Amino acid sequence: DQQVKQNSPSLSVQEGRISILNCDYTNSMFDYFLWYKKYPAEGPTFLISISSIKDKNEDGRFTVFLNKSAKHLSLHIVPSQPGDSAVYFCAAFGSSNTGKLIFGQGTTLQVKP
């Protein structure tokens, strides 16, 4: 049962344009959602998170939007840079299981110069 889904395995955008990565979830008990960036042979690096009581959180070039009724979140990167090329994972957990992150399958982002 895939509780967190990233339906796009890959995404390619031009440098300077917007990258939009999408994530859907099924478990209504999730309270927090996080985005991680991962390079090969390295651990995931935390990017940005959002609580279920908010619908938007912004940090520099990264903005996460949460649509609770649709059980959907998205990560916007503006402007995209070649160094953003990596695998992006969305993850979620419920407040009763703070140490148990449920990850999506990941989306490979390629930003072309």
Next chain:
Amino acid sequence: KAGVTQTPRYLIKTRGQQVTLSCSPISGHRSVSWYQQTPGQGLQFLFEYFSETQRNKGNFPGRFSGRQFSNSRSEMNVSTLELGDSALYLCASSLGGHLNTEAFFGQGTRLTVV
């Protein structure tokens, strides 16, 4: 402030052997979680330890076990290794509080079972 340290970085074992992986969390962090990453299954939660107690457990067989020491360092053990256990094993540390929202990952241990 030192990050999460996992040792060893790479490991090659044969089927049937057992292996122990180590994770040193960020100083002050009391929660350590373990994840398995494989190409087909993505990142899957194994278990979480908080204050030396297993607090959460994923859907892995009993061959996968772990423990946490009083200094919050954690070990993960896999017994009777199978070829399918080949994966990147990641640990993450966090403060572990009720509203903790951020987990920091180590670089992982790449286990190859031959």
